[in-house]
Every structure is written in C-alpha cells, then in structure tokens.
Amino acid sequence: MYTTYESELRVRPDDIDMFNHVHNSKYFDYVLAARYDQMERCYGLSMESFIERGFGWLVRSVYMDYKRALKMSDYFLVRTGIKTIDAKKCKVNFEIISKATGKICCDGWFDFVLIDLKTGKGVLIPQDVVEHYLN
Numbered sequence: 001m002y003t004t005y006e007s008e009l010r011v012r013p014d015d016i017d018m019f020n021h022v023h024n025s026k027y028f029d030y031v032l033a034a035r036y037d038q039m040e041r042c043y044g045l046s047m048e049s050f051i052e053r054g055f056g057w058l059v060r061s062v063y064m065d066y067k068r069a070l071k072m073s074d075y076f077l078v079r080t081g082i083k084t085i086d087a088k089k090c091k092v093n094f095e096i097i098s099k100a101t102g103k104i105c106c107d108g109w110f111d112f113v114l115i116d117l118k119t120g121k122g123v124l125i126p127q128d129v130v131e132h133y134l135n
Helices: 024-041 047-052 127-134
Strands: 004-010 055-066 075-085 090-098 104-116
Touching (some): 004 024, 024 055, 024 075, 024 090, 024 104, 047 055, 075 127
Antiparallel strands (some): 004 075, 055 104, 090 104
16 A cells, blocks of 8 residues: 655664674664655655644654664665555654665664643644655
8 A cells, every 4th residue: 555665775884783783773863864865865754844733753663673773884675555544643663675685684663742842742743744655
C-alpha cells in the first residue's frame, strides 16, 4: 500500500566505536537522517512544513535487529516505508543495506507520534497528512 524509498549514506570516522565498526546508536541516526531526506524529496512533506504548522514528529518506540557490522567508509542504503498510519501514530519499517554486499546490516521499525510544538503533547495526525501519505 505504501511506497518504500531509499537514501544512500556513508559511514563517517566519527561513527566508528572502539571495536572498529559503527556504534549501534548511529543506526538510529542513519534512519532519522534518511527519513528527513525522504520526507521532503520523496513525500513532498518536509519536516520544516510540519514545524511551520506547529507540529513535530517524536519517536515513541523503536525496534532494531542488528545483523552485520558496517565499517569505516562503507556506503549503505537506508530503505524506509510507512507500514501503518492512523490518527495517533505512524509505524515506519526500515532496512540498512550494505552497498558492497547487498546484505541487510540492520532492520526494524520506528513508531512516531505527532506532537504540538507549543505543548509538547501528542496530537491527532491531521487527515490531510494521513491522506497525503496514502497517495
């Protein structure tokens, strides 16, 4: 029902931990960076457009399954796609894939909620946003 999009990124030196591979926390950053890119480039609804309306997306919960390590200077793809969206939350599935091998390094999902930037409280996702993502 929903389209999957991808962004290409590269491992930076400051992503590497003392075990000489990408620190687990960076995978979280990679997905958020890809979503930021894809919101504007692919969906036509940038994060800035939400901020202008007084909204922000907040991570409610996340699940990550680490399968293979990324290392210094590796190129990789972050594929994301909406799994479900309703009036209260948006679940986004993701895969982080090594460009060199084509194998999944990490996959999982994020649950996002929309918040009112003035109050910091969760709000219902406007119907026009839900409908936009359906197209």
